[in-house]
Amino acid sequence: MKVAVYRKEYFNAAHRLHNPEWDAAQNERVFGKCNNPNWHGHNYELVVRVVGEPDPATGYVYDLKLLSDLIKTKVLRRFDHKNLNLDVPEFAGLNPTAENIVRVIHDILRDAIDERFDLKITLYETERNFVEYPA
Amino acid sequence: MKVAVYRKEYFNAAHRLHNPEWDAAQNERVFGKCNNPNWHGHNYELVVRVVGEPDPATGYVYDLKLLSDLIKTKVLRRFDHKNLNLDVPEFAGLNPTAENIVRVIHDILRDAIDERFDLKITLYETERNFVEYPA
């Protein structure tokens, strides 16, 4: 009788979409204004979903205060008010599209949350563009 | 060719998280400010998801006006502007965490909706903390 619990957090970051193996024209054609070499940025909304059995003693699947603290320690401290390309080592060789950001965040939290819990991440880059992993 | 239909409703309630088998220090340590003996409260948002085949004569899976009426009669009349711990018998011996509230609401509505429909409930305790059952 599993229940899913969700915690929403926020971070604000700069990034640039770019493939270093392509020339400027191809980067411009594919990534458009997201390829601006001077960067642009977003208010990212992050929703973390953890699934498991509620603990009979607490009624909690996963204490959302602890989940919030975990997200802050593992993700926000490293992503918030940062340049994703320059300040976050995972994107040194990885294009920080929403798809890649959500996978990086998933993998960070997957390592920090016990295996008995299922985990899914949703990341809003804007109100109209968002991604989910695993699908 | 099944379609999911959703109805969102609201209720405002007081509650307290507490395990009567623990002493005050342990309750404080686990539940923090949610353990305030004088209660606190929330605007709960409730999303009910019903899945089935649309009726060819109406184009409806489940008339959302009837679903809204059902939620009002079975849930809101008993939960809205109430103290969940004191006024709702299901929580007499059950800690009213979001996880337990969503399961209680699910079971109430499951009894009232024909078995041929799948049912899932999402409950927002705050904009940032929410739960879903079954996961």
Add this chain to the structure above:
Amino acid sequence: MKVAVYRKEYFNAAHRLHNPEWDAAQNERVFGKCNNPNWHGHNYELVVRVVGEPDPATGYVYDLKLLSDLIKTKVLRRFDHKNLNLDVPEFAGLNPTAENIVRVIHDILRDAIDERFDLKITLYETERNFVEYPA
């Protein structure tokens, strides 16, 4: 390692719920004020979910700018600021309930998006009434 990507779009339309095989009393009884012969309308919110593998060269599952253009060309151009019953041929003999609208939109986009991508559509008729297909 599939990722889901989502794009939200909007359209504003008039419609009427009506079954021509029923008399006025039965239409009134089933559809209530939605049966108004002079029409009423909604701001529809449309969320399109596409699931696939990110392309290693771009980091995109499906370029959301292209997905937005596709939705505009195939759906919004035909539905926005229209009377669904009168202006959209798919509803000539099909009651434009949210359930039927979401299936029509799904089928239009399914034909336009490569089979290797999974597709799901969510349609909000109001903030409190919405549908999803396939469920």
Add this chain to the structure above:
Amino acid sequence: MKVAVYRKEYFNAAHRLHNPEWDAAQNERVFGKCNNPNWHGHNYELVVRVVGEPDPATGYVYDLKLLSDLIKTKVLRRFDHKNLNLDVPEFAGLNPTAENIVRVIHDILRDAIDERFDLKITLYETERNFVEYPA
């Protein structure tokens, strides 16, 4: 020591923007797709602001339950699930732009609310287009 109290309500309606003194080309040029002769529609959000002194016996400026009932009786019953041009007499000779709708609603409620209260109406036609009267 005046306080403003606000109540938000919703209605769904069809309309068409049209000036009968103009030919079709000019109507098309000015009103674009809003001139569709088959109508289109919106989910209107209505925010009613009433300003006055709180009553010391109740702590209320204006009981928001009574304000909600008043809006339902005077406005929603006449506007919700209607065609504004055809079903609401005030728009028989008045183009139902958001600006004109908000003034009509203001005048209806102004007659029903005691003069000692100030009144202001905000009307959202979409999330991105809205109006306020008096300014």
Add this chain to the structure above:
Amino acid sequence: MKVAVYRKEYFNAAHRLHNPEWDAAQNERVFGKCNNPNWHGHNYELVVRVVGEPDPATGYVYDLKLLSDLIKTKVLRRFDHKNLNLDVPEFAGLNPTAENIVRVIHDILRDAIDERFDLKITLYETERNFVEYPA
């Protein structure tokens, strides 16, 4: 050339509307389900508006981090996860309607913010019921 800056914060609290000079029947008639003797509760949203001249050295009217800290120290620490009637001395003899809560919060912050700044508070009790002071 004054600019207004706004900070939004949240608190969750229980309360009861009640006039001790009235009998139960009159309290029930006026306050309805808000008079529940076992309390109910809300997620309150608080928006604080400060108006002044931007400081040329910083470009800030009032550092929103400092404003957030001030609201937390002066208001949230005393109101969040509390019973307004029982835990907050200002409501010992004052009915905690939204109108009275917003005036109490205003007066607390007015004492803590330099006079050269104008101050206005908006308090959302629900998404549909909210108040503003001074009007």
Add this chain to the structure above:
Amino acid sequence: MKVAVYRKEYFNAAHRLHNPEWDAAQNERVFGKCNNPNWHGHNYELVVRVVGEPDPATGYVYDLKLLSDLIKTKVLRRFDHKNLNLDVPEFAGLNPTAENIVRVIHDILRDAIDERFDLKITLYETERNFVEYPA
């Protein structure tokens, strides 16, 4: 009998808060993580309010399609997916705080909108931090 009309638009930009006359320690102390030399970014929401008399022929104060086009041409084309400090000349010597951004946008639009209309701008840097000019 003036009416206010509002149009909401969006842009995504990178920026850095910094006073070049201060040393690194003072910049860090005042601007904290907003001083990151590698930039960070936001999804800015921009609400433009224009007040005037509705034109009797159209029922419009200011055609919101034209207002949207004006905002796109004069503001979004220059601010969206840009680095405000590096790409927008107005911030070459002006710290891009929300207060300064809203004044720059106001002055750009004030030059482009006839004097008979009043103008006010609201700018959301995040959902919780926003500014308005003139106040």
